[in-house]
Amino acid sequence: MGKTQLGARVDDDIAELARARAKDRGLSLGDYIASLVRDDADGMRRRGLDAARRFLDEHQEFFDEAEGAAQRATGARAA
16 A cells, blocks of 8 residues: 655644654554544444434334335235
């Protein structure tokens, strides 16, 4: 996998904190930032899946009814 160089301007204290946290974790600054982005992206995916699960839990009965009606209608035409 290729690598792309990114540039970002942050306050000096944030830069120092990022370098220190990367060092604490035994990572380069770039790898540390990449891990933060991955963690953030995974969190969004997880929240999206959780929201979808809640939606289905709340409305599953409606989908079951609609599916049953579609199956009955298809069966009625076939007879």
